[in-house]
Amino acid sequence: MDMGTGIIGLAFLLICIALFYILSRGNQKREKQLLKSITDLAAANNAKITLHDTWNNAAIGIDMIAKKLFIIANANVRKILQHINLAEVQRCKVNREEKTVGAKEDAVRVIEKIELVFTYYEKNKPDNAVVFYDTSFEMSSLSDEIQLLEKWCKIINDNCK
Numbered sequence: 330m331d332m333g334t335g336i337i338g339l340a341f342l343l344i345c346i347a348l349f350y351i352l353s354r355g356n357q358k359r360e361k362q363l364l365k366s367i368t369d370l371a372a373a374n375n376a377k378i379t380l381h382d383t384w385n386n387a388a389i390g391i392d393m394i395a396k397k398l399f400i401i402a403n404a405n406v407r408k409i410l411q412h413i414n415l416a417e418v419q420r421c422k423v424n425r426e427e428k429t430v431g432a433k434e435d436a437v438r439v440i441e442k443i444e445l446v447f448t449y450y451e452k453n454k455p456d457n458a459v460v461f462y463d464t465s466f467e468m469s470s471l472s473d474e475i476q477l478l479e480k481w482c483k484i485i486n487d488n489c490k
Contacts, residue, residue: 363388363401370399374412380484382477387461389481391415396488400445400459411459419450421485423478424458441465443474445482 360383367388371378376397381390387402396416402409426442443462462474 359386367399367401370401370410370412371397374399382481384473384477389477391484391488393488398485398488402459402461409459411457413447413457415485415488417449417451417454418485418489419448420489421448421482422446423475423482425475439464440475443478445478445485447485 363383363386364381367381367390368378371390371392374397376392376395376399378390378399379393381388388400390399391397392399396414398411398413398415400409400411400413422445424442424444424446425440427438427440429436430439431437440462441464442460444458444460447457447459449456461478
């Protein structure tokens with residue numbers, strides 16, 4: 330009986346390790362593909378990525394010398410490919426759209442959308458909002474999007490000046 334339990338436990342452990350390995354490898358493959366896509370987008374615009382981040386199905390990168398920003402985001406029904414010339418950007422901010430769910434005493438604020446909003450020096454050029462999370466398109470939950478976008482907002486604002 331002890332031998333059978335040990336074999337079952339070992340088999341369960343091996344299955345868990347195999348699943349972890351498969352998921353990890355899939356994430357690495359997706360990250361490499363995103364990095365290649367954003368590097369190719371930069372190269373097509375005569376730029377080179379000097380700093381980047383990838384998460385979920387999105388990547389953001391900057392060429393600090395050419396002052397160009399590149400964004401790729403793949404969601405269920407939308408794909409974003411953006412190239413932004415930071416020399417034209419006055420400032421960047423993180424915009425969050427929230428709603429309150431539940432009764433007054435149990436009310437919870439839920440984030441529905443997170444986006445980077447670019448304001449340009451040219452007054453007749455409208456603000457450019459790049460959506461990174463939107464519950465109307467995605468069913469996934471938030472992970473580090475807010476912290477990453479705040480980090481990138483600071484990087485962008487430092488490179489706009």
